[in-house]
Amino acid sequence: MRNFAATALAVVLAASSTLSPVSAFYLPGSAPHDYKKGDKVDVFVNSLSPMLNATLKSLISLDYYDERFHFCRPEGEPVKQPESLGSILFGDRILSSPFNIKMLENQTCVPLCKSSVPQLDAVFINARIRENYGLNFIIDGLPSSEQKRDTKTGETFLDAQGFSLGDATKDVHHPELNNHYDIYIQYHKRGTEHFRVVGVMVYPRSVDSIVKSETTPNCFVNAPYKLSDSQTNEFYYTYTVEFIESDIPWGLRWDSYLHVFDPKIHWFSLINSLVIVGFLTFMVAMILYRTMSKDIHRYNAVDLAEDVQEDYGWKLVHGEVFRAPDRPMLLSVMVGNGAQLICMVSVTLVFALFGFLSPSSRGSLATVLLVCWTLMSGIAGYVSARVFTTLGGETWKPNLILTATLFPIVTFTIIGMLNLFLVFAKASGAMPFGTILAILLLWFLLSLPLAVAGYFLGMKHGGFSHPVRVNSIPRQIPPIPWYLQPVPAAIIGGILPFGAAFVELYFVLSSLFGNRAYYAFGFLFLTFLVVTLTTATVSILFVYFILCAEEYRWQWRAFLVGGGSAFWMFVYGVWYWASRLSFGNFPSVVLYFGYLFLFSLLNFLLGGSIGYISTYFAIRRLYHSIRVD
Structure with a gap:
């Protein structure tokens, strides 16, 4: 905890220095x-x-x-x-x-x-x-x-x-x-x-x-x-x-333009989120540590030579917890693409945080996002291959094809349909044919080969070994409370990550749809760290409750709980449309909800990957700590 506090303090001090009004680290996009x-x-x-x-x-x-x-x-x-x-x-x-x-x-x-x-x-x-x-x-x-x-x-x-x-x-x-x-x-x-x-x-x-x-x-x-x-x-x-x-x-000369609106609200939101996530993380860590320590000590204290051994709670499903879930191929593809988005957002925010994305270079943020997404395709292939192998998947060729093509095709289809509305509305934002061709070439010549290379590297490393064996016959699952069902758990679990980011989300939406530049990357970077930690903590906590209820099908639940903030993001976008927007034409409504759905989908994949990856390693560590006959 002391090292964690020191690291958090260092991050806050570094971010506060980047948010100071003096631009000591300025990288212009052109010569004077x-x-x-x-x-x-x-x-x-x-x-x-x-x-x-x-x-x-x-x-x-x-x-x-x-x-x-x-x-x-x-x-x-x-x-x-x-x-x-x-x-x-x-x-x-x-x-x-x-x-x-x-x-x-x-x-x-x-x-x-x-x-x-x-x-x-x-x-x-x-x-x-x-x-x-x-x-x-x-x-x-x-x-x-x-x-x-x-x-x-x-x-x-x-x-x-x-x-x-x-x-x-x-x-x-x-x-x-x-x-x-x-x-x-x-x-x-x-x-x-x-x-x-x-x-x-x-x-x-x-x-x-x-x-x-x-x-x-x-x-x-x-x-x-x-x-x-x-x-x-x-x-x-x-x-x-x-x-x-x-x-x-x-x-x-850009200092007069780089104005952060309502900085007190940014700081209040950030400090409030840090207090919430700190309290949540501490409480969850203490509860899980005390409970699991007692359970592990009790389980390990039982004499395995005795004929009778009483198992209950999460220990009771040790032979089922690593059983392959339904649709493992789709899950591995979504986790891989989500990991790609995590790396893309992290690298872009670091570049923006240290001033490399100068406002004098118009469109530099979107360019870096697109380039990072392309270069991080290898991450998607690598993670998808290891997750699919860990889940016992064998038909690797369809998994490789879906990892490299499914999410890009869905994204390009949505953007292409929205682009048709822009063309019919004679909007300047409609992408010309040359730009569309450049993006397709970027995907075909760079993204696809990197995804394939990353996938084969992941296959070479293989899946993760399970600390316990899987029973040949699955056990019966007892009824569980309604709030641990997949959809309610995702909606409830998404409240805290969304609550840590909704204030910053308001400014991002105002910037994105209101033609107003966004410069508070220090706040956004720290908010991303808080949301990541909150998502991981909430996902682990819900999966622990699920395992204690003897429900061992945790894989999809961990992904859904981690991506649950996407539901609240979409609901917030609907509220923002009803309260702050007054569109007088149908194409604007279609564009808004089309982009809102796309952003919610990206958030779902990103948060779901955080939830699944953090939960898997937590469960792996948990069951590695007990003796199993």
């Missing part, structure tokens, strides 16, 4: 760009995405140059910018723009173009304004933002959620279109001739800037502009640029 006065500052545009204000009203991202928006286009065709695989998967579509901005040259009321919007497209744009769609500009790798103040901490930060397409709060039936952009670019001076961009803020306004008998727009008119759905609309898109000197160095 030095500008001279008069150099062009490129402005790139990204896809439009719904913003999470009071509620989220859509999940469909739209291309900036969708013909229905009639935004100003550069001369010729917009130039597509290179993006990472993760950036494409998250819906980024970065293109060039007609903005003409030069370093340290302030500009006022510069016209981009005169746009003409017909009636039907005006209806489309007004509907997107009501759904709180936001625009996303990118300047020197920095996303457009608005400076805001956290009402709970009093800190000022740059909210990189984008800026609104328009405003429907004053008149929901006739919303205002934001057709003017006030752009503020913060720069840091290096020497006398070189300057670096360290901050980008964009504040949109609605201005009816067309003045009769004049050929130039007037951006200082107080009247807002509203699109009419009964006639063709003509108006100007304009912008103003102002450069502001800043003492923030280039290496710390």
Whole structure:
């Protein structure tokens, strides 16, 4: 216990140091760009995405140059910018723009173009304004933002959620279109001739800037502009640029963006979870240790030479506890894929915790997740082979095929069906054919061979030896209480792991579905450790109760109890949809519940593997401690 406490304290101190506001360990994704006065500052545009204000009203991202928006286009065709695989998967579509901005040259009321919007497209744009769609500009790798103040901490930060397409709060039936952009670019001076961009803020306004008998727009008119759905609309898109000197160095320019909302709630949730899991682990360890020690001492004290030996409780099923369960092949496949997910999440969180996933590299988190999942396929094959052999499986070829293909096919099928909805909705988040082909090649050329290699390595090592023999004839199983039945036990056992993570889950869902970046990886890493320990402890405790009730079919119960938090995760997702989301279109509802089901499935496999692996070694150690005639 002393070593455990010291280790836990070291982990907490290390995590708290990574969560400090000073970015002492910063790994940028690109080299700094030095500008001279008069150099062009490129402005790139990204896809439009719904913003999470009071509620989220859509999940469909739209291309900036969708013909229905009639935004100003550069001369010729917009130039597509290179993006990472993760950036494409998250819906980024970065293109060039007609903005003409030069370093340290302030500009006022510069016209981009005169746009003409017909009636039907005006209806489309007004509907997107009501759904709180936001625009996303990118300047020197920095996303457009608005400076805001956290009402709970009093800190000022740059909210990189984008800026609104328009405003429907004053008149929901006739919303205002934001057709003017006030752009503020913060720069840091290096020497006398070189300057670096360290901050980008964009504040949109609605201005009816067309003045009769004049050929130039007037951006200082107080009247807002509203699109009419009964006639063709003509108006100007304009912008103003102002450069502001800043003492923030280039290496710390992301600090203003990396804002953790409600840090006290994160800490309260984490400390509460640590107290719960610490108390639970201590109590379970003491109960099991005292009970098992007495049982083991009593069983071992019996003289085996005597004719009568009384067995009861978990000792009574020693000849059945390692009997092969129903559907051992499916169980081994699920445990193997779950072990792959455990390694994938662990490695990704370590990379994120130590700052390797820089926010300046867009989509780096999704890219690392995909790469780690591919490279960890060998873990899936290895674990599946050893579990299948331990369970007495002999038909290894079907097991190998299912391990390498079942879970990827299910995942790709779900994502492919959701991608069809994105295609039909003309969403920018729909994966292009080239991306789909790249993922399939990654799976076929790397994931499959690694899974096969890991499987053969697992077969070479063989299964684990059982400390007791299995009886040739299975014994009768007495009736057990309802709460130890598979489904109730899974639901009850999943409460504690979910309770340790539900606060952090709220912020993850808000980030994932609300187009808001998530940076609290220190909290997430510690939460993952707490959930892992809680899942293992609860699974062992329930299986001990099951064995004491003389029910020896524990394998699937250990997996179900370990994955029981997935049920509560899905229920929480339904509650989040009912309370925080207000989708006005059917594709968004399908996308939300499709992704929610996929995340719950991943959680089920991950938690189930933790429950099964920890329970197996606990039971193996338990029955190794007693003498059996």
